[in-house]
């Protein structure tokens with residue numbers, strides 16, 4: 001399985017339930033990479049999407065610990081997508097084990113862990129690759145952080161070209177477990 005994440009300075013990834021920065025090229029990269037694949041996420045991350053709609057044309061596996069957290073608007077959006085001929089699926093699970101059971105027959109490179117912080121940490125032991133978009137946006141005020149992969153013994157195996165977006169520098173990188 002693969003984790004995919006956009007990190008700012010100090011491995012910061014969020015503030016008040018939202019991303020710190022939206023980089024259009026990173027959004028496109030995320031969409032291109034995960035389209036048609038399985039995405040595992042926490043309920044907070046699903047709720048951070050526009051209209052709480054699951055990602056189109058992907059299997060959205062959402063971790064919740066309480067079924068009262070199931071959002072009718074998310075379920076309705078998935079149903080509307082399918083009625084329109086899309087392949088969007090929304091599946092709620094209650095533990096990492098149940099998520100793993102759901103994906104056991106899916107090729108491991110087709111399963112992406114897409115956040116947030118609690119789900120990245122829970123699922124990292126089951127992943128051997130992380131696609132990290134590093135950016136130098138300040139982490140001031142951030143309340144959500146990704147584990148420091150370098151300090152945790154991962155090695156960077158790809159380091160993309162430096163790119164710019166409105167004064168922020170970013171690059172696409174790949175880490176593998178040593």
Ligand SMILES: NC(=O)c1ccc[n+]([C@@H]2O[C@H](COP(=O)([O-])OP(=O)(O)OC[C@H]3O[C@@H](n4cnc5c(N)ncnc54)[C@H](OP(=O)(O)O)[C@@H]3O)[C@@H](O)[C@H]2O)c1
Pocket residue numbers: 004005006007012013014015016017018019020041042043044045046048063064065066069093094095096114115116117118119120122144
């Ligand atoms: N920079 C990035 O690439 C990126 C990507 C994704 C998210 N983010 C950011 O990360 C932040 C959200 O992260 P987060 O950690 O607060 O939330 P999260 O991981 O998205 O979701 C947390 C929720 O997941 C459920 N959950 C967690 N552990 C569980 C378990 N063991 N069993 C069952 N359910 C479990 C619980 O749902 P219930 O309490 O609802 O039942 C919990 O409240 C936001 O700021 C978001 O924008 C950043």
